[in-house]
Amino acid sequence: MKLVAIAGSIADESYNRKLVTYIASHFAQLADIEILSINDVPMFSQDDDQTDSAPIQYLTHKIEAADGVILATPEHNHTLAPVLKNVIEWLSFNVHPFTNKPVLIVGASYYTQGSSRAQLALRQVLEAPGVGALVMPSDEFLLADVRTAFDDHGNLKDERTVKFLGSVMAKFVKWVTVLASMQEKTHTEPWRQEDLNAGNPTDTTVKDVAMGADDWVEQAAEKTSAASGHDYVKLDRGLLTVDQLNWFLNTFPMEATFMDDNNQFIYYNHFLDHDDMLAPRYPKNVGNPAANCHPERARDHVKQVIWMLRSGQTDRFSMPVPGNKVNAKWIMHYYQAMHDADGNYRGVNEWVLDTWPIVADYLKRTGQTLVATPDAKADATTGASDAGAAPAPLTAPTTPATPDATTGASEAKAATPLVPPVAPAAPAAPDASTGASEH
Numbered sequence: 001m002k003l004v005a006i007a008g009s010i011a012d013e014s015y016n017r018k019l020v021t022y023i024a025s026h027f028a029q030l031a032d033i034e035i036l037s038i039n040d041v042p043m044f045s046q047d048d049d050q051t052d053s054a055p056i057q058y059l060t061h062k063i064e065a066a067d068g069v070i071l072a073t074p075e076h077n078h079t080l081a082p083v084l085k086n087v088i089e090w091l092s093f094n095v096h097p098f099t100n101k102p103v104l105i106v107g108a109s110y111y112t113q114g115s116s117r118a119q120l121a122l123r124q125v126l127e128a129p130g131v132g133a134l135v136m137p138s139d140e141f142l143l144a145d146v147r148t149a150f151d152d153h154g155n156l157k158d159e160r161t162v163k164f165l166g167s168v169m170a171k172f173v174k175w176v177t178v179l180a181s182m183q184e185k186t187h188t189e190p191w192r193q194e195d196l197n198a199g200n201p202t203d204t205t206v207k208d209v210a211m212g213a214d215d216w217v218e219q220a221a222e223k224t225s226a227a228s229g230h231d232y233v234k235l236d237r238g239l240l241t242v243d244q245l246n247w248f249l250n251t252f253p254m255e256a257t258f259m260d261d262n263n264q265f266i267y268y269n270h271f272l273d274h275d276d277m278l279a280p281r282y283p284k285n286v287g288n289p290a291a292n293c294h295p296e297r298a299r300d301h302v303k304q305v306i307w308m309l310r311s312g313q314t315d316r317f318s319m320p321v322p323g324n325k326v327n328a329k330w331i332m333h334y335y336q337a338m339h340d341a342d343g344n345y346r347g348v349n350e351w352v353l354d355t356w357p358i359v360a361d362y363l364k365r366t367g368q369t370l371v372a373t374p375d376a377k378a379d380a381t382t383g384a385s386d387a388g389a390a391p392a393p394l395t396a397p398t399t400p401a402t403p404d405a406t407t408g409a410s411e412a413k414a415a416t417p418l419v420p421p422v423a424p425a426a427p428a429a430p431d432a433s434t435g436a437s438e439h
């Protein structure tokens with residue numbers, strides 16, 4: 001078993017480094033433990049992304065390749081030291097090597113509580129979304145009074161302490177093994193067979209055109225002698241020219257995407273520029289395999305959604321996804337399975353729209369307003385509830401209603417201005433659930 005260990009201190013004579021050095025040599029029979037240095041890690045700043053720098057890449061790769069991680073934390077002012085928190089910030093920003101990684105926390109400090117508060121704080125940090133470590137529960141190894149704990153050779157002096165540390169290490173090794181076998185089992189789940197690299201061409205796949213080409217549309221159109229402009233296309237119930245079809249599709253008040261049954265992104269209704277879209281995409285993205293449209297962290301979720309649709313578990317899946325438009329209130333993504341006449345799955349129709357204007361219009365015309373119920377269950381998938389704004393039921397206005405002067409259609413009109421619901425809190429990382437907005 002390969003483990004890596006990090007001391008959360010950059011002091012020359014760090015006791016926590018002493019502790020991990022001792023663990024690595026004393027328990028070498030249990031696991032191969034490599035000590036990683038954090039001395040060169042720059043100060044985290046979101047404005048100066050140094051994820052590609054050597055120290056961050058080194059830590060990322062080492063942690064990713066390891067079966068588990070041992071973190072030894074000092075206690076500074078009753079919490080973990082900033083150098084360790086700094087490392088974790090880098091490793092939960094654009095890279096996420098701790099995700100599902102078994103972690104053992106240990107710690108050494110001067111005083112009797114021996115890093116207990118720092119360990120608690122570190123546990124909380126490691127379990128935050130974006131970090132996602134699997135911190136071993138129950139046992140804590142606290143090395144108090146550390147200034148007298150080691151002999152001149154760097155060995156722990158107290159036998160009972162060594163014995164206890166041995167039992168914690170044995171438990172950790174066992175735990176890492178159990179988690180690894182569980183993860184192997186999970187890897188046999190059927191949704192994992194979804195190939196986001198579009199490696200299973202179907203009868204509509206355009207051959208011999210690179211999916212990643214910026215001009216895939218132009219090349220594929222030439223290859224297939226595609227209809228264009230004034231050419232007529234016979235549809236299920238109608239006949240349109242290609243121009244008419246474009247006018248039609250580009251005036252639906254939503255962003256629509258076609259991903260075919262080979263998981264290749266082959267169309268979107270391009271009526272907005274990238275920066276004006278709720279789910280931004282560029283014209284050159286068309287033709288890409290789905291893998292190119294979603295960040296690594298989102299791909300398993302994308303596979304799960306596609307598999308649900310392909311396997312017929314559901315025909316439609318929907319979810320709110322905070323997008324890039326600050327004034328949009330409630331952006332919904334809908335994923336609809338498409339089928340041919342014989343019922344075969346032929347891909348996903350994804351449409352995205354801000355549903356708030358529809359709700360606001362309804363409220364205005366009917367004179368109702370939104371009121372949150374105290375015990376409303378919030379959407380656990382998206383974290384939308386974090387803002388404290390659970391989807392609220394409609395209730396009648398408390399003030400007397402007056403007829404709607406514009407249409408007369410509604411019986412009532414709100415006497416007070418309508419207040420939109422609080423916009424959902426954006427997840428820490430955009431589109432944490434599916435990455436769907438990253439097309």
Ligand SMILES: Cc1cc2nc3c(=O)[nH]c(=O)nc-3n(C[C@H](O)[C@H](O)[C@H](O)COP(=O)(O)O)c2cc1C
Nearest residue numbers: 009011014015016017074075076077078109110111
């Ligand atoms: C700013 C500062 C705050 C500290 N706060 C605590 C504390 O809250 N609890 C504690 O047990 N030790 C505290 N210490 C002492 C540390 O336990 C001690 O410096 C320890 O050696 C740090 O680990 P290291 O040698 O691996 O860097 C503090 C030290 C510093 C410099």
